[in-house]
Amino acid sequence: MRRSNPEKRFKLIVTIALLCLSVIFIMPLYWTAVFSTRTLGDVFNFPPPLWFGTNFDENYARVAEVFPPWRPVMNSLIVAVPKTVGLVLVSALAGYGFARYTRAPGHRFLLLMAFATLFFPPTLALIPFFLQMSWMGWLNTFWPLIIPALASGFGVIWMYTYIGSTVPRELYEAAEMDGSRGLATFFFVVLPIIRPGLAALGVWTLIQTWSEFQLPLVILGDGSKFTVPLALTSLSRNYFSDTPAVMVATLLGLIPVFILFALLSRQFVAGLTAGAVK
Amino acid sequence: MAPVTKRKRTDRSFYLSIAPFFAIFIAFSLFPVVFSVYLGFNDWDGFSPPRFVGLDNYAEAVGDPVFRKAIGNTIWLWIVTTGSTVALALVLAVLVDEYVLFGRNYFRMVFLLPLLVAPAIAAILMRVFFTSNGGLVNLLAGSVAGEPVYFDWLNSQFWVKPLVALLVIWRWTGWHMIIFLAGLQSIPRDLYEAARVDGVGRWSIFSRITVPLLLPALAFSVMTSTLGGLQMFDEPFVLTAGTGGTNNSATTLGMYLYATAFTNFDFGLGAAVSWYIFMAIVAVSVLYRLIQKRLDMGAS
Amino acid sequence: MARIELESVTKTFGGTQVIHGLDLAIEEGEFCVFVGPSGCGKSTLLRMIAGLEDISGGEIRIDGDRVNEDPAVERQLAMVFQSYALYPHMSVEQNMSFALRRTGTPKAEAREKVRRAAETLQLTEYLDRKPGQLSGGQRQRVAIGRAIVREPRAFLFDEPLSNLDAELRVQMRFEIAKLHQQLSATMIYVTHDQVEAMTLADKIVVLRKGRIEQVGPPARLYGDPDNLFVAGFIGSPQMNFVAVTAEADGLRLPDGSLVASPVPLDRLASGRRYTLGIRPEHLSTEGAGERLSLEVDVSENLGAANIIYGLMSGGTRVLVEDRSGRPISSGERIEVRYERTRSFLFDAEGARIRG
Numbered sequence: 001m002r003r004s005n006p007e008k009r010f011k012l013i014v015t016i017a018l019l020c021l022s023v024i025f026i027m028p029l030y031w032t033a034v035f036s037t038r039t040l041g042d043v044f045n046f047p048p049p050l051w052f053g054t055n056f057d058e059n060y061a062r063v064a065e066v067f068p069p070w071r072p073v074m075n076s077l078i079v080a081v082p083k084t085v086g087l088v089l090v091s092a093l094a095g096y097g098f099a100r101y102t103r104a105p106g107h108r109f110l111l112l113m114a115f116a117t118l119f120f121p122p123t124l125a126l127i128p129f130f131l132q133m134s135w136m137g138w139l140n141t142f143w144p145l146i147i148p149a150l151a152s153g154f155g156v157i158w159m160y161t162y163i164g165s166t167v168p169r170e171l172y173e174a175a176e177m178d179g180s181r182g183l184a185t186f187f188f189v190v191l192p193i194i195r196p197g198l199a200a201l202g203v204w205t206l207i208q209t210w211s212e213f214q215l216p217l218v219i220l221g222d223g224s225k226f227t228v229p230l231a232l233t234s235l236s237r238n239y240f241s242d243t244p245a246v247m248v249a250t251l252l253g254l255i256p257v258f259i260l261f262a263l264l265s266r267q268f269v270a271g272l273t274a275g276a277v278k
Numbered sequence: 279m280a281p282v283t284k285r286k287r288t289d290r291s292f293y294l295s296i297a298p299f300f301a302i303f304i305a306f307s308l309f310p311v312v313f314s315v316y317l318g319f320n321d322w323d324g325f326s327p328p329r330f331v332g333l334d335n336y337a338e339a340v341g342d343p344v345f346r347k348a349i350g351n352t353i354w355l356w357i358v359t360t361g362s363t364v365a366l367a368l369v370l371a372v373l374v375d376e377y378v379l380f381g382r383n384y385f386r387m388v389f390l391l392p393l394l395v396a397p398a399i400a401a402i403l404m405r406v407f408f409t410s411n412g413g414l415v416n417l418l419a420g421s422v423a424g425e426p427v428y429f430d431w432l433n434s435q436f437w438v439k440p441l442v443a444l445l446v447i448w449r450w451t452g453w454h455m456i457i458f459l460a461g462l463q464s465i466p467r468d469l470y471e472a473a474r475v476d477g478v479g480r481w482s483i484f485s486r487i488t489v490p491l492l493l494p495a496l497a498f499s500v501m502t503s504t505l506g507g508l509q510m511f512d513e514p515f516v517l518t519a520g521t522g523g524t525n526n527s528a529t530t531l532g533m534y535l536y537a538t539a540f541t542n543f544d545f546g547l548g549a550a551v552s553w554y555i556f557m558a559i560v561a562v563s564v565l566y567r568l569i570q571k572r573l574d575m576g577a578s
Numbered sequence: 579m580a581r582i583e584l585e586s587v588t589k590t591f592g593g594t595q596v597i598h599g600l601d602l603a604i605e606e607g608e609f610c611v612f613v614g615p616s617g618c619g620k621s622t623l624l625r626m627i628a629g630l631e632d633i634s635g636g637e638i639r640i641d642g643d644r645v646n647e648d649p650a651v652e653r654q655l656a657m658v659f660q661s662y663a664l665y666p667h668m669s670v671e672q673n674m675s676f677a678l679r680r681t682g683t684p685k686a687e688a689r690e691k692v693r694r695a696a697e698t699l700q701l702t703e704y705l706d707r708k709p710g711q712l713s714g715g716q717r718q719r720v721a722i723g724r725a726i727v728r729e730p731r732a733f734l735f736d737e738p739l740s741n742l743d744a745e746l747r748v749q750m751r752f753e754i755a756k757l758h759q760q761l762s763a764t765m766i767y768v769t770h771d772q773v774e775a776m777t778l779a780d781k782i783v784v785l786r787k788g789r790i791e792q793v794g795p796p797a798r799l800y801g802d803p804d805n806l807f808v809a810g811f812i813g814s815p816q817m818n819f820v821a822v823t824a825e826a827d828g829l830r831l832p833d834g835s836l837v838a839s840p841v842p843l844d845r846l847a848s849g850r851r852y853t854l855g856i857r858p859e860h861l862s863t864e865g866a867g868e869r870l871s872l873e874v875d876v877s878e879n880l881g882a883a884n885i886i887y888g889l890m891s892g893g894t895r896v897l898v899e900d901r902s903g904r905p906i907s908s909g910e911r912i913e914v915r916y917e918r919t920r921s922f923l924f925d926a927e928g929a930r931i932r933g
């Protein structure tokens with residue numbers, strides 16, 4: 001046997017080690033999928049099943065008896081979609097204002113304020129926000145999860161940086177010469193140019209919203225309004241021993257974000273790194 | 279109509295464009311925060327009229343052993359999760375950037391997948407895999423030991439915090455890795471090549487070139503992880519089914535706050551706790567700013 | 579087409595005044611060029627005319643009407659930017675018709691106008707492309723087309739050619755000149771390239787630190803500058819300046835020799851110091867006239883001319899564009915001559931002394 005180049009061998013070892021680690025990382029997800037297709041008996045066997053079974057339909061039926069399995073997904077969508085669209089628009093509009101009208105009085109101060117909101121821990125507002133929502137009669141509705149979330153300091157600062165670096169000043173002036181007012185320029189010129197940025201912020205917001213737990217837990221009392229994490233938590237608490245059924249429900253709750261990620265992973269990664277650059 | 283200068287027109291456009299953000303922010307974030315200052319000085323259950331108690335709530339929290347335990351747990355989780363997530367992500371990023379033979383795009387993406395799983399859902403999965411009776415981990419342990427194992431991981435005072443940490447590490451490593459990969463991309467290649475030509479070893483390259491140049495990204499990572507760590511709630515809450523674990527061994531400040539406000543309806547005490555959390559965050563932020571300033575000065 | 583007037587126009591940026599009470603009239607159909615060193619306020623002035631910048635004081639009139647408060651679009655001017663400022667997400671056609679659509683022109687009419695402009699600028703085959711798929715010159719033509727389509731009262735250009743390479747710049751310069759002939763439109767053109775200014779302008783406005791130094795047709799600025807600054811700014815290579823002292827029988831050079839004055843000596847105060855200006859192209863190693871003696875520092879033969887970097891004893895540098903064809907080598911001592919009437923004399927404040 002010929003001795004291989006040590007550099008190459010080191011790289012091979014690293015690659016294989018990383019491959020193993022990545023398998024460990026996705027194993028829980030893989031098992032979630034596998035368990036959802038197995039019988040209760042299979043799941044408690046050793047060695048654990050490594051391949052898909054045929055029991056999915058039956059497991060699904062057991063979940064469906066307890067609650068309509070698509071309802072939490074619908075609830076999560078009802079919260080996440082308007083919130084994402086609104087947050088992206090509100091952020092892009094404010095980011096555009098900050099990026100374009102740098103000479104307006106108060107610009108520096110207001111930008112600083114927007115920046116300061118990044119350091120507002122959500123925890124701080126949780127209790128008074130709950131009380132506020134109860135006075136407004138918004139408890140147990142989706143509004144508290146959508147409307148207040150539209151004002152995202154992160155989104156604004158992110159959009160401000162993004163627009164500042166992608167839309168040159170002269171473009172605003174060209175549009176102004178062409179008879180386009182502030183808001184028209186935003187819709188006809190700025191928005192189309194920053195589409196990748198909108199997508200990045202959008203994916204990030206959607207995934208965050210899909211994960212949100214504490215706020216819905218405080219706001220939503222009625223099980224029929226539960227979003228995915230809440231519904232799954234209560235399901236797993238009540239039917240914990242029925243692992244395959246819990247796994248079916250979990251799988252259904254995960255599918256939408258995974259589809260989204262598969263479609264827009266590049267924007268998602270771009271969004272992550274752009275946020276870190278500021 | 280009186281003539282309007284261009285300046286006035288553009289100023290109006292500016293305020294209009296930022297108005298939606300600030301209006302919503304003031305109504306739903308600033309107002310509650312200001313209100314929570316008031317709450318912190320009052321004893322209130324939400325029904326009977328609030329009673330001004332000065333700093334009693336702040337004193338009461340400090341006097342409560344559970345609160346003190348929650349501080350310890352939170353600090354433990356914050357340091358362990360931040361340290362191990364950042365360290366693991368850094369090593370992974372360098373390896374993926376530099377030493378991987380194939381599948382670089384696969385590695386960039388695969389570690390991100392756990393982030394798509396909500397913390398609550400991740401905790402459910404962990405409960406399933408770590409449950410005492412027939413959980414996957416005990417089955418594995420049993421096959422090694424040769425007899426069935428019924429170890430109760432989730433109710434173990436020792437293991438529950440490491441399990442929470444493991445959850446956080448599993449979810450967040452990929453995110454930090456992407457941040458570091460972006461940082462690594464901005465390090466000029468010729469620096470490495472020059473070092474290699476000079477015969478500098480791998481470890482020296484890592485510790486003398488990569489890490490110092492990656493410091494801004496590292497600082498950002500640590501800061502983000504800190505903000506999350508100090509407010510941690512979802513993972514320990516779901517993992518311990520809301521109980522905080524045996525003898526509150528996994529109760530965090532976030533959970534303590536939740537329990538005081540939404541289980542015991544002591545809103546004043548909850549508000550006081552939230553201000554303690556806020557102060558911790560401010561303290562860490564200031565520290566972060568100071569370090570950043572030092573770094574900037576070192577760079578120039 | 580429009581006549582544009584500026585009357586004691588000023589501009590202040592947060593306390594610093596950058597335009598100091600400017601008066602200027604640009605006639606209908608005129609090609610007017612603003613030149614001046616970087617930071618002198620050319621762009622600011624143009625942007626004030628365009629409506630992109632508020633006017634701090636004074637008045638700007640278009641065809642006699644005050645426009646100070648009018649929004650840019652109502653002034654009906656079109657602007658071509660240095661960076662082209664094309665909308666990257668729109669096709670060439672959409673770029674050119676954007677202004678028309680914003681101001682409510684019917685679709686068919688807009689389409690027809692774009693088609694005609696594209697023909698003029700030879701852009702017809704690129705109408706469906708995005709700006710990113712065009713070369714620099716093509717992009718610049720689209721930017722010009724976008725302006726033409728609007729049939730503006732005047733065209734404003736802010737250094738439109740400075741992002742192009744040298745060859746394209748010359749070509750686009752011709753196209754702009756041709757366009758001006760075809761449309762006979764009022765055009766205001768900002769540049770710091772004095773060759774562009776000389777070749778394009780009907781009227782040049784030389785600016786310095788927010789003030790007008792001189793206004794006039796190119797030939798006059800070249801042949802009859804009002805002051806030292808204009809004399810030095812217009813013409814390439816730059817005019818030579820020699821410090822001289824007026825004496826009873828002529829001008830005393832730093833090396834001690836004497837030359838005749840371009841103006842009658844009774845206009846000068848004897849013993850006072852002046853600046854003598856001679857253009858390099860008016861100096862020659864042959865012919866008659868006043869004499870300078872130089873030591874050759876470097877000589878560059880460009881074929882048609884020999885550029886000689888000479889040194890007068892006393893240290894004054896003198897550049898000579900010699901067309902005699904005579905070989906010159908460094909270190910050589912030579913004599914160059916010029917005609918007295920082609921030299922200029924300036925007083926200590928830099929003002930021209932005329933004969």
Ligand SMILES: Nc1ncnc2c1ncn2[C@@H]1O[C@H](COP(=O)(O)OP(=O)(O)OP(=O)(O)O)[C@@H](O)[C@H]1O
Nearest residue numbers: 591592596614615616617618619620621622623770
């Ligand atoms: N927005 C602004 N705020 C403050 N000062 C400004 C602003 N815009 C321009 N200035 C100042 O006004 C002066 C004139 O600037 P202007 O851009 O008109 O110069 P210019 O002649 O076009 O120069 P260049 O040839 O470099 O383009 C400069 O001193 C500049 O610093």
Ligand SMILES: [Mg+2]
Nearest residue numbers: 620621622736
């Ligand atoms: Mg300029």
